[in-house]
Amino acid sequence: xKPPFTCEVLVVLGGNIVKSGDHYxxxxxxxxxxxxxxxxxxxxxSAFLYHLxxxxxxxxxxxxxxxxxxxxxxxxxxMKAELMAFGVPEICIHLEEQSRTTEENARELxxxxxxxxxxxxxxxxxxxxxxHIRRTDAFLKRExxxxxxxxxxxxxxxxxxxxxxxxxxxxxxxxxxxxxMKDRIxxxxxxxxxLKNGTYRSRKLGEIxxxxxxxxxxxxxxx
Numbered sequence: 001x002k003p004p005f006t007c008e009v010l011v012v013l014g015g016n017i018v019k020s021g022d023h024y025x026x027x028x029x030x031x032x033x034x035x036x037x038x039x040x041x042x043x044x045x046s047a048f049l050y051h052l053x054x055x056x057x058x059x060x061x062x063x064x065x066x067x068x069x070x071x072x073x074x075x076x077x078x079m080k081a082e083l084m085a086f087g088v089p090e091i092c093i094h095l096e097e098q099s100r101t102t103e104e105n106a107r108e109l110x111x112x113x114x115x116x117x118x119x120x121x122x123x124x125x126x127x128x129x130x131x132h133i134r135r136t137d138a139f140l141k142r143e144x145x146x147x148x149x150x151x152x153x154x155x156x157x158x159x160x161x162x163x164x165x166x167x168x169x170x171x172x173x174x175x176x177x178x179x180x181m182k183d184r185i186x187x188x189x190x191x192x193x194x195l196k197n198g199t200y201r202s203r204k205l206g207e208i209x210x211x212x213x214x215x216x217x218x219x220x221x222x223x
Contacts (some may be wrong), residue, residue, distance in 0.1 A: 002052075003049075005066025005125075005153065006054055006055065007055045007153060008055065008056070008057065008122065009057045009059060009101065009124045009125070010049060010054065010055045010124075010125045010129065011059045011061055011109065011124060012042050012043070012046045012080065012127045013061055013127065013132070014060070014105075015037065015038055015042055015075075015128070015129065017065075017072065019069070024073055025040070025078065025082070026039035026071060026078055029040075029041065030036075034188045037184075038129050039079070041084045041129065041157040041161055042079075042127050042129065042164075043079050044161060045155065045160040045161060046058055046083060046127050046165060046215070047082075047086035047087070049125070049160070050083075051087065051134070055125065057092060057094070058083070058093050058094065059094055059095075059096055059118075060076040060079045060083075060093060060095050060187050061076060061096040061108065061109060061142050062074065062079075062097075062099055062100070063076065063098050063099055074095070074096040074097040075121075076096060076097050080095060083117070085221040102135060102139055102202075105144060106139035106142070109140070109145060110144060110145050113148075113150075115164070117154065119148075121150075122141040122148075122150050123150075123153070126152060126155065128156070128157065129156065130156040130159060131187065133154045133156060134192050136154070137193065138196070157173050158175070158176075187219045
């Protein structure tokens with residue numbers, strides 16, 4: 001299959017991890033984690049795009065996010081293990097393990113792309129969930145990530161899975177009718193609006209944010 005596009009770098013944002021027996025995995029498309037869900041879709045999408053030939057350079061961004069679990073690994077390292085299980089070579093994977101929130105993802109990525117390894121990279125794909133794209137874009141713009149002539153392409157993991165893995169299409173569409181997804185979209189909308197009016201603050205792990213005004217800016221096909 002011909003790649004639908006190409007990027008010099010694919011950035012994959014973490015979406016929380018969970019403990020399963022004696023090891024950790026990225027979060028499934030189910031509520032029950034402390035902060036987020038659907039990270040498995042981001043990993044699957046990045047592996048799929050690698051094998052399509054979209055990019056052979058992947059940055060996995062997010063460190064240790066659960067202060068209550070001192071033994072937990074970074075989200076980036078869990079994503080790395082899963083990508084390697086999907087056949088992505090270790091040499092193609094780079095880790096950013098300092099960030100704990102979307103706000104910090106943006107800040108740390110700006111630092112990383114100022115290094116010798118990445119400073120000349122101009123075409124960058126950012127993989128995250130559909131509902132997470134607008135707030136991610138706002139943070140990246142605020143931190144100046146779009147500078148230096150970079151072209152940023154946001155890639156919705158939900159859309160990619162639905163488009164290229166048809167056996168999961170029905171599951172992805174049903175997901176967006178579930179109450180936990182509606183709650184998440186409201187939460188993201190509140191965060192995006194707070195960013196615009198200057199009142200945003202990153203919430204602590206497990207902190208519940210009161211739902212304010214309904215947010216109707218989400219579109220399923222964000223690719």
